[in-house]
Amino acid sequence: MAGTLGLVLVANAVFAGLVVGLCAPWVGPAATGLLEGVGLGAVAGGWWVVVGLALFGAALFAQARYVRRETLGAVDARRVTSDEYPALHRRLTRLATQAGVATPDLYVVESSTPNSFALDGAGRPVVAVSEGLLASLDDAQLDAVLAHELAHLQNHDATVMTLASFLPALTSDRYAPFAGSDATISRRVVVVALFVGLYLTGAVATENAIVDPGYAVGFLGGLGVAVVVVGVALGVFATLTAVAARRLSRYREFAADRGAARLTGDPAALAGALDALTDDGTSTPDTDKRTVYRGLHGLCLLPNAFGPAPAATTDGGTSPLGSTPDDTFHVETRAHPPTDERVARLQTLVES
Numbered sequence: 015m016a017g018t019l020g021l022v023l024v025a026n027a028v029f030a031g032l033v034v035g036l037c038a039p040w041v042g043p044a045a046t047g048l049l050e051g052v053g054l055g056a057v058a059g060g061w062w063v064v065v066g067l068a069l070f071g072a073a074l075f076a077q078a079r080y081v082r083r084e085t086l087g088a089v090d091a092r093r094v095t096s097d098e099y100p101a102l103h104r105r106l107t108r109l110a111t112q113a114g115v116a117t118p119d120l121y122v123v124e125s126s127t128p129n130s131f132a133l134d135g136a137g138r139p140v141v142a143v144s145e146g147l148l149a150s151l152d153d154a155q156l157d158a159v160l161a162h163e164l165a166h167l168q169n170h171d172a173t174v175m176t177l178a179s180f181l182p183a184l185t186s187d188r189y190a191p192f193a194g195s196d197a198t199i200s201r202r203v204v205v206v207a208l209f210v211g212l213y214l215t216g217a218v219a220t221e222n223a224i225v226d227p228g229y230a231v232g233f234l235g236g237l238g239v240a241v242v243v244v245g246v247a248l249g250v251f252a253t254l255t256a257v258a259a260r261r262l263s264r265y266r267e268f269a270a271d272r273g274a275a276r277l278t279g280d281p282a283a284l285a286g287a288l289d290a291l292t293d294d295g296t297s298t299p300d301t302d303k304r305t306v307y308r309g310l311h312g313l314c315l316l317p318n319a320f321g322p323a324p325a326a327t328t329d330g331g332t333s334p335l336g337s338t339p340d341d342t343f344h345v346e347t348r349a350h351p352p353t354d355e356r357v358a359r360l361q362t363l364v365e366s
Contacts, residue, residue: 169269184248
């Protein structure tokens with residue numbers, strides 16, 4: 015798991031360095047002057063590190079917020095109070111205290127499909143369960159499922175997987191500024207503003223007039239080369255990190271299962287819950303808008319999310335390349351291990 019995460023981090027760092035390096039002719043002088051102006055002249059020579067970390071951190075935070083908003087919105091998850099679900103709140107608080115994590119906000123999904131997921135990162139931690147899950151499990155099994163989600167929060171899995179899926183996400187139509195159904199006016203305005211800002215920054219840094227034809231041609235030519243190089247590099251690094259992220263996703267699912275077994279002291283309860291929920295969840299005939307956000311499948315306890323399961327691959331995950339139900343291009347970076355393998359591993363804990 016550590017080696018896979020290391021590969022992801024290296025790929026992200028190399029790609030970020032490439033982007034900053036290509037922008038160096040326009041950004042470098044301005045960044046150096048800014049750092050010297052605020053009294054950070056000692057690090058001005060390494061401006062590219064400062065700029066790279068700042069841009070990468072901001073982009074990662076924006077993606078985390080996007081994933082959180084899309085996930086909760088896709089299933090119409092509703093935050094519930096202890097007055098509405100007192101027994102469930104007490105159960106979650108007790109398990110969170112045992113796990114040594116802050117009690118997360120509790121959300122309920124009005125769906126008969128039994129499933130659950132956890133979110134952390136940008137905002138307060140969240141555990142969401144469906145009404146179907148609450149109706150399908152006994153007390154011990156419900157404890158085990160909640161402990162599984164708390165183990166995800168304890169390990170910061172949502173944050174780690176956001177990092178692992180950062181480069182593949184950039185290839186998605188959801189992030190395309192001028193193409194795809196999600197190319198909103200506001201996103202186009204932001205992208206145009208960034209290009210204009212880069213043009214003006216370069217003109218000031220190189221002491222060229224803004225209307226200088228020579229500078230304009232040089233800027234557009236350099237920008238064209240940069241876009242091509244970044245596009246090719248993104249394709250290569252996104253492919254590598256997508257494969258690594260899917261492996262990491264499976265590892266972390268096994269780790270959350272083990273964490274739940276340790277927390278409850280009853281691995282058989284989680285094994286029983288997985289068996290019961292697999293039988294119920296994969297036979298659900300309903301299809302609705304809640305299946306549109308494909309990333310939801312990878313976050314849930316079981317890969318069918320809150321509707322029918324997506325097309326499966328031989329490794330228990332969904333197709334890594336393809337289209338979401340709304341026909342937008344998407345690279346899948348999350349994968350569930352086969353449920354029978356998860357149950358078998360839990361059984362070994364029962365027998366040990």
